[in-house]
Amino acid sequence: MVRLYNIPCAEEKKAVIGMETHEQLPNSQPENQRLSGKVAIITGASRGIGAATARLFAREGASVVLASRNVDELNWLASDIAAEGGTALAVATNVADADAMEALGRQTMTTYGRLDIAVNNAGVALGNKPLTEVSEE
Helix, strand or coil, rough: CCCHHCCCCHHHHHHHHHCCCCCCCCCHHHHHHHCCCCCCECCCCCCCCHHHHHHHHHHHHEEEEECCHHHHHHHHHHHHHHHHCEEEEEEEEECCHHHHHHHHHHHHHHHHHHCCEEECCCCCCCCCCCCHHCCCC
Protein backbone atom coordinates (compact mmCIF):
# COMPACT_ATOMS: atom_id res chain seq x y z
CA MET A 1 0.00 0.00 0.00
CA VAL A 2 1.36 3.41 -0.96
CA ARG A 3 1.17 6.04 1.77
CA LEU A 4 0.49 9.19 -0.22
CA TYR A 5 0.76 11.50 2.77
CA ASN A 6 4.51 10.81 2.90
CA ILE A 7 4.98 11.99 -0.68
CA PRO A 8 5.63 15.75 -0.63
CA CYS A 9 4.22 17.06 -3.88
CA ALA A 10 1.06 16.61 -5.87
CA GLU A 11 2.86 15.68 -9.09
CA GLU A 12 4.72 12.88 -7.32
CA LYS A 13 1.47 11.64 -5.79
CA LYS A 14 -0.14 11.56 -9.22
CA ALA A 15 2.78 9.57 -10.60
CA VAL A 16 2.66 7.07 -7.73
CA ILE A 17 -1.01 6.26 -8.13
CA GLY A 18 -0.90 6.60 -11.91
CA MET A 19 -3.78 9.03 -12.22
CA GLU A 20 -5.03 12.41 -11.18
CA THR A 21 -5.34 12.84 -7.41
CA HIS A 22 -8.99 13.68 -7.90
CA GLU A 23 -11.61 12.77 -10.43
CA GLN A 24 -14.59 14.83 -11.48
CA LEU A 25 -17.81 13.28 -10.25
CA PRO A 26 -20.77 13.26 -12.62
CA ASN A 27 -23.01 15.12 -10.15
CA SER A 28 -20.49 17.83 -9.32
CA GLN A 29 -21.72 20.38 -11.85
CA PRO A 30 -22.88 23.59 -10.14
CA GLU A 31 -26.55 22.91 -10.76
CA ASN A 32 -26.25 19.53 -9.01
CA GLN A 33 -24.13 20.50 -6.00
CA ARG A 34 -26.01 19.17 -3.01
CA LEU A 35 -23.89 21.04 -0.43
CA SER A 36 -23.76 24.43 -2.12
CA GLY A 37 -23.59 27.22 0.46
CA LYS A 38 -22.82 24.84 3.35
CA VAL A 39 -19.75 24.99 5.59
CA ALA A 40 -18.20 21.78 6.92
CA ILE A 41 -15.44 21.18 9.45
CA ILE A 42 -13.66 17.89 8.83
CA THR A 43 -11.23 16.67 11.49
CA GLY A 44 -8.55 14.18 10.52
CA ALA A 45 -8.64 15.76 7.07
CA SER A 46 -4.97 15.40 6.20
CA ARG A 47 -5.35 11.86 4.81
CA GLY A 48 -7.53 8.83 4.38
CA ILE A 49 -11.26 9.08 5.01
CA GLY A 50 -10.99 12.70 6.16
CA ALA A 51 -9.23 13.84 2.98
CA ALA A 52 -11.63 11.88 0.78
CA THR A 53 -14.60 13.38 2.61
CA ALA A 54 -13.19 16.88 2.20
CA ARG A 55 -12.73 16.36 -1.55
CA LEU A 56 -16.25 15.00 -1.96
CA PHE A 57 -17.86 17.78 0.08
CA ALA A 58 -15.92 20.44 -1.85
CA ARG A 59 -17.00 18.89 -5.17
CA GLU A 60 -20.56 19.05 -3.92
CA GLY A 61 -20.21 22.78 -3.25
CA ALA A 62 -19.38 22.97 0.46
CA SER A 63 -16.71 25.25 1.86
CA VAL A 64 -14.53 22.84 3.82
CA VAL A 65 -12.49 23.61 6.92
CA LEU A 66 -9.69 21.06 7.05
CA ALA A 67 -8.48 20.21 10.55
CA SER A 68 -5.52 18.02 11.46
CA ARG A 69 -2.14 18.21 13.18
CA ASN A 70 -0.35 17.70 9.85
CA VAL A 71 -0.26 21.24 8.46
CA ASP A 72 1.78 20.34 5.36
CA GLU A 73 -0.77 17.76 4.22
CA LEU A 74 -3.63 20.13 5.04
CA ASN A 75 -2.08 22.89 2.94
CA TRP A 76 -1.50 20.48 0.06
CA LEU A 77 -5.11 19.28 0.21
CA ALA A 78 -6.48 22.84 0.48
CA SER A 79 -4.44 23.85 -2.58
CA ASP A 80 -5.64 20.81 -4.50
CA ILE A 81 -9.28 21.54 -3.64
CA ALA A 82 -8.85 25.19 -4.66
CA ALA A 83 -7.24 24.14 -7.95
CA GLU A 84 -10.43 22.22 -8.71
CA GLY A 85 -12.59 25.26 -7.98
CA GLY A 86 -13.48 24.40 -4.40
CA THR A 87 -13.10 26.42 -1.24
CA ALA A 88 -10.96 25.08 1.60
CA LEU A 89 -9.40 26.49 4.74
CA ALA A 90 -6.57 24.56 6.42
CA VAL A 91 -6.38 24.89 10.21
CA ALA A 92 -3.72 23.03 12.20
CA THR A 93 -5.69 21.46 15.06
CA ASN A 94 -5.08 18.87 17.75
CA VAL A 95 -8.51 17.44 18.60
CA ALA A 96 -7.24 16.37 22.01
CA ASP A 97 -6.74 20.05 22.95
CA ALA A 98 -9.98 21.81 23.97
CA ASP A 99 -8.47 25.26 23.33
CA ALA A 100 -7.44 24.21 19.82
CA MET A 101 -10.96 22.96 19.12
CA GLU A 102 -12.45 26.26 20.32
CA ALA A 103 -10.00 28.13 18.08
CA LEU A 104 -11.07 25.93 15.15
CA GLY A 105 -14.69 26.86 15.74
CA ARG A 106 -13.85 30.57 16.10
CA GLN A 107 -11.78 30.60 12.92
CA THR A 108 -14.58 28.85 11.03
CA MET A 109 -17.15 31.38 12.25
CA THR A 110 -14.83 34.32 11.55
CA THR A 111 -14.11 33.11 8.02
CA TYR A 112 -17.52 31.79 6.96
CA GLY A 113 -20.00 33.05 9.56
CA ARG A 114 -21.64 29.67 9.94
CA LEU A 115 -21.16 25.95 10.46
CA ASP A 116 -23.55 23.44 8.93
CA ILE A 117 -21.70 20.13 9.04
CA ALA A 118 -19.15 18.60 11.42
CA VAL A 119 -17.35 15.42 10.41
CA ASN A 120 -15.63 14.21 13.55
CA ASN A 121 -13.21 11.88 11.83
CA ALA A 122 -10.09 12.32 13.98
CA GLY A 123 -9.73 10.09 16.99
CA VAL A 124 -8.20 10.38 20.40
CA ALA A 125 -7.25 7.30 22.41
CA LEU A 126 -8.74 7.80 25.87
CA GLY A 127 -8.80 4.26 27.09
CA ASN A 128 -11.69 1.87 27.13
CA LYS A 129 -14.38 3.72 29.07
CA PRO A 130 -17.73 5.32 28.31
CA LEU A 131 -17.67 8.85 26.91
CA THR A 132 -19.58 10.11 29.95
CA GLU A 133 -16.60 9.12 32.12
CA VAL A 134 -14.01 10.97 30.05
CA SER A 135 -12.85 14.45 31.07
CA GLU A 136 -10.96 17.11 29.10
CA GLU A 137 -7.87 16.45 31.17
